[in-house]
Amino acid sequence: MTAFGGVENRILIASARNVREIFGIEVRISSVPFPPKLGFNPQRRQFHAGTLLEYLSRFDFPDLIKLVAVVGFDLYEEGLNFVFGEAQLGGKNAVVSIHRLRDPDERLTFERTFKEVNHELGHTFGLTHCPDPTCVMSFSNSLTEVDRKGRDFCDGCRAKLSANLPLQA
Helix, strand or coil: CEEECCCCHHHHHHHHHHHHHHHCCCCCCCCCCCCCCCCEECCCCEEEHHHHHHHHCCCCCCCCCCEEEEECCCEECCCCCCECEEECCCCCEEEEECCCCCCCCHHHHHHHHHHHHHHHHHHHCCCCCCCCCCCCCCCCCCHHHHHHCCCCCCHHHHHHHHHHCCCCC
């Protein structure tokens, strides 16, 4: 995991702990340089998520399974007003924005971040959106939808995930 754009270390550390708990894989916090304004669209005042994913693809850590960047700025994708995150389906990289996940109740900010990190990581392990609104793989287009879902996988998505997780030594 890495962070850009004003994400507090404690959110990154807590997110890493969440990934270990939910996915059962070890997590390292890495430092990846971020060019200022990479993917920034001045008309939208947002960053293009796909550009960030492409940038992350340039980094190759020797024993890296996945790379998740948690960012503090607003993301968009073509055809959408915003996205909470984006990932390479079955790929290595994901990006999650906490910009719209923030709440005065810090616990809610953390919980929302965990859900979106888990969701995007699920995509990197080949999972698609789930029709179960309580499954973390449910598509979220609003905070209400993020808050409704849990941070774990339904039984069906958990089975698919387990088949794609690396074996731990």
